[in-house]
Amino acid sequence: MFIYSAFDEDIETPLYHAEAMISAFSLRQHSEEPIVLHSNSRVLADRLAEPSWSPFSEVIVTDVPRDHPKLQKLEAIAASPFEKTVFLDTDTFILGDLARVFDFGPFDIAACQPPYRQSVGSMDAAVKEEWSRRWKLNSGVVFLNGSQRDVMDSWLADYKDRLTSADHPGKVMDQPSFQQALMKHQPDIFTLPNNYNFRLCFGGYLSGACFVVHTRAGVSIRPVMQNLNDLEAIGALIDKVASINSILVGVSFPTMADLTMAQEDLHKMQFVRNAVGKKVDG
Numbered sequence: 001m002f003i004y005s006a007f008d009e010d011i012e013t014p015l016y017h018a019e020a021m022i023s024a025f026s027l028r029q030h031s032e033e034p035i036v037l038h039s040n041s042r043v044l045a046d047r048l049a050e051p052s053w054s055p056f057s058e059v060i061v062t063d064v065p066r067d068h069p070k071l072q073k074l075e076a077i078a079a080s081p082f083e084k085t086v087f088l089d090t091d092t093f094i095l096g097d098l099a100r101v102f103d104f105g106p107f108d109i110a111a112c113q114p115p116y117r118q119s120v121g122s123m124d125a126a127v128k129e130e131w132s133r134r135w136k137l138n139s140g141v142v143f144l145n146g147s148q149r150d151v152m153d154s155w156l157a158d159y160k161d162r163l164t165s166a167d168h169p170g171k172v173m174d175q176p177s178f179q180q181a182l183m184k185h186q187p188d189i190f191t192l193p194n195n196y197n198f199r200l201c202f203g204g205y206l207s208g209a210c211f212v213v214h215t216r217a218g219v220s221i222r223p224v225m226q227n228l229n230d231l232e233a234i235g236a237l238i239d240k241v242a243s244i245n246s247i248l249v250g251v252s253f254p255t256m257a258d259l260t261m262a263q264e265d266l267h268k269m270q271f272v273r274n275a276v277g278k279k280v281d282g
Contacts, residue, residue, distance in 0.1 A: 001033035001099065003087045003092075004267040005076040007040045007069035016069075019090035022217070024055035026238045027094040038062050040069075041177045047228045054223035067170040073172060074159055077142070078152040089140035089214065092197075093241040096211040101143050101196065108187035110147055111137035112167035112197040134189065135182040139175055141212055143190075154181035209274040213241050 006020040017039065024035050034057040039045040042061050049059040064072040077087050084102050088094070101110055113136055158177035166172045182189070194204050200215035220240070224235035 001082050001084055001086055002031070002035040003076055003080055003085060004036070004090060005038045005069070005073040005087075006044070006090055007064075007072050008044065009066065011041050011043050013225055014041070014044050014228070015221070015225060016090045017048060018221055018228060019217070021048055021055070022224060022234050022237055023088060023090055023092045023094060025234050026242075027088070027098075028055035029238075030094060030097045031099060033099065034058070034082070036060065036076075036080075038063060038072055038079075040072060044228070051229050053231075060153060067168075068163070069170065070159065070172065071163065071173040072136070074152075074156050077144070078156060080144070080147070083146060085142075085144040087142045087144070088138075088212075091214060091216050092141060093213040093215070093238060094208060094211070095213065095242050095245055096212060098143075098196070101190075101192065102145065104190060106145075106188065106199055107143075107190035108148055108162070109137070109151065109182070110143035111135060111139070111141060111230050112189035112192045112194060114198065115194055115202045132179075132183075134191075135179045137178065137182065137189070137191075138199070140176045140199075140214055143192075148187060150185045151187055152183045154184050178244070194196050209245050212243060215241070 002024075004024060006014075008014040008016050016017070020037055024037070027035060035055055037045070037048065037056045037059045039048070039059055040062055045059040048054060049056060055101040060076075064075065067116050073087075079084065080087075082098050084099075086098055086101075104110070114135060125196065128168050155174070155177050158180050159172070159174055162172050162177060188235045193207065195206055195208060197211050198206060198210050200213065217237055220237055223230050224237070227233075
């Protein structure tokens with residue numbers, strides 16, 4: 001059900017494999033479904049698959065060209081053997097059951113939109129932006145019902161075209177190609193709330209528990225980069241990020257009665273301000 005792609009050119013500082021281990025370990029706390037990792041390194045793949053407690057059901061070593069990490073990602077998604085697939089970027093922390101998304105209703109693809117909107121200068125531009133925004137889904141957390149072969153073929157084809165004309169293939173992002181493929185085939189999309197892909201770099205609003213925190217761990221990940229099987233460091237990082245839900249549980253939201261009282265208080269305050277203002281002016 002779950003797919004990861006980790007690509008590191010330097011096996012001495014394997015940032016993405018370390019992230020994949022942490023993310024999959026957090027995921028395994030909430031799911032017994034298969035977790036497959038696609039890796040560009042036999043050495044690193046063996047390290048991740050070796051321990052008996054490894055969260056990965058299978059680690060597949062790829063042969064994509066050097067400096068093509070996004071190509072490995074797209075080929076990993078396209079090769080998914082599952083009827084229901086969830087692709088996860090390595091820098092995600094899983095804090096709940098993700099399979100529940102497939103019970104939300106019928107859809108082809110589910111994902112989150114950007115937590116921001118582009119500034120526009122006219123109503124026509126706003127309408128156009130909102131229409132195109134529908135297809136601007138973040139490809140770091142993607143749920144697919146079925147293979148979605150048409151979308152995947154177009155996504156891969158467009159991305160490969162961009163690679164051939166790029167001076168630095170490693171810097172070519174897959175997001176524009178994803179949007180083009182979605183616009184072309186217009187699958188049935190279920191737009192998820194930020195709870196399923198909360199990107200700390202952008203911030204935003206959360207209503208209820210967070211299921212996926214999408215963020216890099218910074219210097220805290222170094223112990224895991226040095227030892228991919230450091231359970232203590234892995235657990236500490238997951239617990240640190242998972243505390244976001246402890247904070248949310250402690251937040252109290254106003255009831256309708258509270259809002260009514262607040263509105264009445266505002267009216268009283270406005271009356272007082274007006275009265276005081278007239279007295280001062282007089």
